[in-house]
Amino acid sequence: MAKFETPFLDQLETGPWPSFVSDLKQEAESRAKNERNIEYQIPQDCCDDLLGVVELSYKHGRTHWKHGGIVGVFGYGGGVIGRYCDQPEMFPGVAAFHTMRVNQPSGKFYTTKFLEDLCELWERRGSGLTNMHGATGDIIFLGTTTEQLEEVFWELGHNLNQDIGGSGSNLRTPSCCIGQARCEYACFDTQDICHDLTNEYQDELHRPAFPYKFKFKFDGCPNCCVASIARSDLSFIGTWRDDIRIDQKAVKAYIGGEFPPNAGAHAGRDWGPFDIQKEVIDLCPTKCMRYEDGKLEVNTPECTRCMHCINVMPRALRVGNDKGASLLVGAKAPILDGAQMATLLVPFIKIESPYTEIKETVIEPIWDWWMEEGKNRERLGELIKREGFQKVLEVTGFKADPRMIKEPRSNPYVFWKEDEVPGGFKRDINEFRKFHQR
Amino acid sequence: MDQAEATEKIVAALKKKAKTKSKFYFNDLAKILDEKPRAAKKFINAMVIDEVLEYWSSGSTSMYGLKGAGKQSAGEGED
Numbered sequence A: 001m002a003k004f005e006t007p008f009l010d011q012l013e014t015g016p017w018p019s020f021v022s023d024l025k026q027e028a029e030s031r032a033k034n035e036r037n038i039e040y041q042i043p044q045d046c047c048d049d050l051l052g053v054v055e056l057s058y059k060h061g062r063t064h065w066k067h068g069g070i071v072g073v074f075g076y077g078g079g080v081i082g083r084y085c086d087q088p089e090m091f092p093g094v095a096a097f098h099t100m101r102v103n104q105p106s107g108k109f110y111t112t113k114f115l116e117d118l119c120e121l122w123e124r125r126g127s128g129l130t131n132m133h134g135a136t137g138d139i140i141f142l143g144t145t146t147e148q149l150e151e152v153f154w155e156l157g158h159n160l161n162q163d164i165g166g167s168g169s170n171l172r173t174p175s176c177c178i179g180q181a182r183c184e185y186a187c188f189d190t191q192d193i194c195h196d197l198t199n200e201y202q203d204e205l206h207r208p209a210f211p212y213k214f215k216f217k218f219d220g221c222p223n224c225c226v227a228s229i230a231r232s233d234l235s236f237i238g239t240w241r242d243d244i245r246i247d248q249k250a251v252k253a254y255i256g257g258e259f260p261p262n263a264g265a266h267a268g269r270d271w272g273p274f275d276i277q278k279e280v281i282d283l284c285p286t287k288c289m290r291y292e293d294g295k296l297e298v299n300t301p302e303c304t305r306c307m308h309c310i311n312v313m314p315r316a317l318r319v320g321n322d323k324g325a326s327l328l329v330g331a332k333a334p335i336l337d338g339a340q341m342a343t344l345l346v347p348f349i350k351i352e353s354p355y356t357e358i359k360e361t362v363i364e365p366i367w368d369w370w371m372e373e374g375k376n377r378e379r380l381g382e383l384i385k386r387e388g389f390q391k392v393l394e395v396t397g398f399k400a401d402p403r404m405i406k407e408p409r410s411n412p413y414v415f416w417k418e419d420e421v422p423g424g425f426k427r428d429i430n431e432f433r434k435f436h437q438r
Numbered sequence B: 001m002d003q004a005e006a007t008e009k010i011v012a013a014l015k016k017k018a019k020t021k022s023k024f025y026f027n028d029l030a031k032i033l034d035e036k037p038r039a040a041k042k043f044i045n046a047m048v049i050d051e052v053l054e055y056w057s058s059g060s061t062s063m064y065g066l067k068g069a070g071k072q073s074a075g076e077g078e079d
């Protein structure tokens, strides 16, 4: 029997999509039965109380949660997000219901055993509710008491060899796409660099000294499966410098209907026979492809590596051989200022372990600048807007490049400085007057 | 500046403001120390380990305060 009546929440379950309400009810029921005799360390009925408080929020049209607090594990300034209920008498099971962020494995690969161990730990010491995975990429453990935080942290570290992730004004848990482990498009080893930088910058992850959050995300190719271009302060996007590799025989096989386009992903309805002109060549954003006399050609200098043609015909087209990444800076979600996409900083760089060049010429100079100049709660992208893209070039030492400019004014606009101009800004007026009247 | 001197500076400055403010941004502390952020971070971390300071976090933003200062959720002119 449910502890509270929840008519508002029940209504949420009637929509076409799976509902979090059903998940909460399932966990509440499972905890009430406790068929596996778990020694619950937080109130057994916390999920019932959670349903109760969320229902009440719908009834009142206001939240009953308080944000933030002095909770965490000793010595760490992040990884725990304090949440307290403002109706603790009515809902004692969720009076303190903190979230823990757990650093996800690179590329989100799990063994069944590891997943079971995580769930076992969280059923026993937390609510049993998880969010796999949060916007940052972490494993999110939803809801435990203050006393259990150190216990969960200890068990994660000692039994599961697992650290907690980032939150607050520090480096957030770096996250990467599945990369070379399974994806043939990957232009660099996303998992390796993600793991390497996570270890290298442990101090930045756990001890907040930044003006606000900072995110790295690694996408092995411009398909951007972890949306690095929109969601990270420093995005790594795999790319290549040479030609797209074309297998002309396979191109013909697509045209002949032997291979389904997009690997059959749009097979849900009949789109008619594959039309390479209409579906690939005309959709190339830079119009740099042609198909003539049975041969597909790409004019590489014009190709922006948008991935469209490769996605449609993966057996015929492959990314080039000279692989690396483009680095972009300053993306953010719309919290203080509007949403912002990242801006190109490094057009091409080889991504090779131990990543020294990236650390020393990109990451650390940018952090030094932002830590010193950034206002409280100002993201890197906002600082770039405020002080100009030129400052980023100055602190990193990269040269201005036409590829950094999407359009003037709304996007980086680079000015000359006097010492960069031969002869400076002063001129010999008499020499000038020989050619120009007053 | 050594650690003891840094701690003294921070404690004095924070106590002075204690009536109106119990939570401070990292940058505010770096300014009190008159140090660049990286140098300030070493001192401030040590103060957390020594339990002079403690972290406060909203989940998205972090702040620092003297240990035990300020309530979990300060009243709004109610107490």
Ligand code: HEM
Pocket (backbone or CB within 6 Å): A063, A065, A081, A083, A097, A099, A134, A135, A136, A140, A335, B059, B060
């Ligand atoms: C009306 C109520 C709420 C509002 C307005 C709200 C607002 C927000 C906002 C703005 C963020 C993004 C913060 C940032 O990253 O800068 C956030 C994140 C988060 N909130 Fe809330 N929140 C509410 C209730 C809750 C409740 C009830 C819980 C848990 C029981 C919760 C758990 C979280 C968690 C875990 C995150 C981080 C998610 C992630 O890592 O992807 N919030 N919330």
Ligand code: HEM
Pocket (backbone or CB within 6 Å): A408, A409
């Ligand atoms: C290769 C030739 C040229 C290039 C690359 C060029 C480039 C530019 C650029 C990038 C801007 C700044 C736009 C902005 O910030 O909104 C600009 C502004 C301007 N250009 Fe040119 N320009 C060229 C030739 C000319 C010529 C021949 C004229 C006039 C005879 C001209 C007149 C102007 C004017 C009046 C503005 C100022 C617009 C404003 O800020 O309101 N430009 N130009």
Ligand code: SF4
Pocket (backbone or CB within 6 Å): A177, A178, A179, A183, A184, A185, A186, A187, A219, A220, A221, A222, A223, A224, A225, A226, A238
């Ligand atoms: S971003 Fe590219 S390389 Fe990474 S998984 Fe997606 S398609 Fe593959």
Ligand code: SF4
Pocket (backbone or CB within 6 Å): A283, A284, A285, A286, A287, A288, A289, A298, A302, A303, A304, A305, A306, A307, A308, A309, A310
């Ligand atoms: S990757 Fe995009 S820009 Fe390049 S040839 Fe293919 S469709 Fe055109």
